[in-house]
Amino acid sequence: EVQLVESGGGLVQPGRSLRLSCAASGFTFDDYAMHWVRQAPGKGLEWVSGISWNSGSTGYADSVKGRFTISRDNAKNSLYLQMNSLRAEDTALYYCAKDMSDEQQLTFQHWGQGTLVTVSS
């Protein structure tokens, strides 16, 4: 069974940094691209960032480009999101999601339960 477990969320002041992690199990992690998708409270879904199976390609939404960095450690079956210069509008539940493909096909086949990031002073 595919399991994706996010961690690292919390309350942080504007301008500060936070690092999210996603622990994957139940599938061959390095066979698939991975993504972060977020959902602001009471709102819809927004793709944030994605990374190919071997970290050869990454992508970012314009809203986070230059501030967020996605990475993965295939030896540890883990996905990360380094978030810098956080803003109030980054407040959301952040989901880790597994792609259907090794490259960023952008079909989100499996999702974790999310980790909540709140940016507030």
Place this chain on the structure above:
Amino acid sequence: EIVLTQSPATLSLSPGERATLSCRASQSVSSYLAWYQQKPGQAPRLLIYDASNRATGIPARFSGSGSGTDFTLTISSLEPEDFAVYYCQQRSNWPGTFGPGTKVDIK
């Protein structure tokens, strides 16, 4: 960026009824459209990918159709567990964008 519009915003139906949800793209996305279901307090679940392919484990009452700019998700006979919010999402152009969702609630 491709904008997806979903209609209606809310669909009020009874169990056993047929649900028809619409998703329209601001430009052609070919068949690169997916549908997700989200229940309160839960993560989204992939239902349909590439317009008409059911994801693993998805019941046959869910079906998708369309291509280009107009797509439909049909639930042939609503079960109690189907009352949820449904999102469409395109992967034709970067970034993959989601529609605003259609809420299917109990009449």
